[in-house]
Amino acid sequence: MILRKSCSSLIAGLTTLLALSVFISCSSNKKPTGSAASAEGSSSAAPASSSSSSSGEVDACKLVTKAEAETVMGEKLKDPDSGPASTAGGTICMYGSPESLSAKHVTIRVESPNYNWDKNKEDKRVEGENMRPNRGYIRQVPGLGKDAYFARHVLHVLTDRGILTVAIFKDTADAIASEKTETKTEALEKTLAEKAITRM
Numbered sequence: 420m421i422l423r424k425s426c427s428s429l430i431a432g433l434t435t436l437l438a439l440s441v442f443i444s445c446s447s448n449k450k451p452t453g454s455a456a457s458a459e460g461s462s463s464a465a466p467a468s469s470s471s472s473s474s475g476e477v478d479a480c481k482l483v484t485k486a487e488a489e490t491v492m493g494e495k496l497k498d499p500d501s502g503p504a505s506t507a508g509g510t511i512c513m514y515g516s517p518e519s520l521s522a523k524h525v526t527i528r529v530e531s532p533n534y535n536w537d538k539n540k541e542d543k544r545v546e547g548e549n550m551r552p553n554r555g556y557i558r559q560v561p562g563l564g565k566d567a568y569f570a571r572h573v574l575h576v577l578t579d580r581g582i583l584t585v586a587i588f589k590d591t592a593d594a595i596a597s598e599k600t601e602t603k604t605e606a607l608e609k610t611l612a613e614k615a616i617t618r619m
Contacts, residue, residue: 477580479504479512479527482615488514488525491607492589496525507531509581522588527615530582536566539582543570547598556598563609564616572598574608580619585612 480501489496496514504511508531516523540557547555547570560567564576564583572594576583585608588594593604 476508476510476531477529477619479510479529482529482583482618483512483514483525483527483585483611485514487611487614491587491611492523492525494523504528504530505534507534509534524586524588525611526584526586527611528584528586529580529619530584532579532581534582536577536582540566540568540570540575543568543575547571553597558598558601560609563612567612569598569601569605569608572596572602572605574605574612576612576616578616578619583612583615583619585609585615587611 478501480499485496485499492514495517497517499512499514501510501512503509509529511526511528513527514525515521544557547557555571558569560569560574560576564578566577568575573584573586576585587604587608589604589607590602593602596602
């Protein structure tokens, strides 16, 4: 029983770290721009016809609404946290669970068109090959954007407006499942990506 609780705590801790690593900006000097709710008025309202900010960057919080994130999660989520994606530009938006000990989340990230897609994809491939005890894989996703793949159960899509990344943590079993075949959570990531691409 103690071992089971320890394993559960370890998995919860690891998934929290995964969620944070997806969300945290590469730049420690840049601070989050605040809640998307204040930027949009209502986080569950339909996105504006243009998702570009005044700087010309795509606003990740306008690509997937809070209501859409709640639908795929099957539960209520907090208002989104948003901020810069990296020092190269881009934006990130995270809808997290209101439960303080839960790592459940939906994260949408848009990297600048200047981001090196080929290098990032190759890095993910090498990272997967070096994973132990189970190897990770790059799995292509046909028919989505200009190119798309799953790596570590996270969906990456190349578009004309930049690189779209959709990460959902909903089910621990899906998060630790083999990367060779699509999980239920990955199917939900594809659903959100299809919506987001039309709004970029």
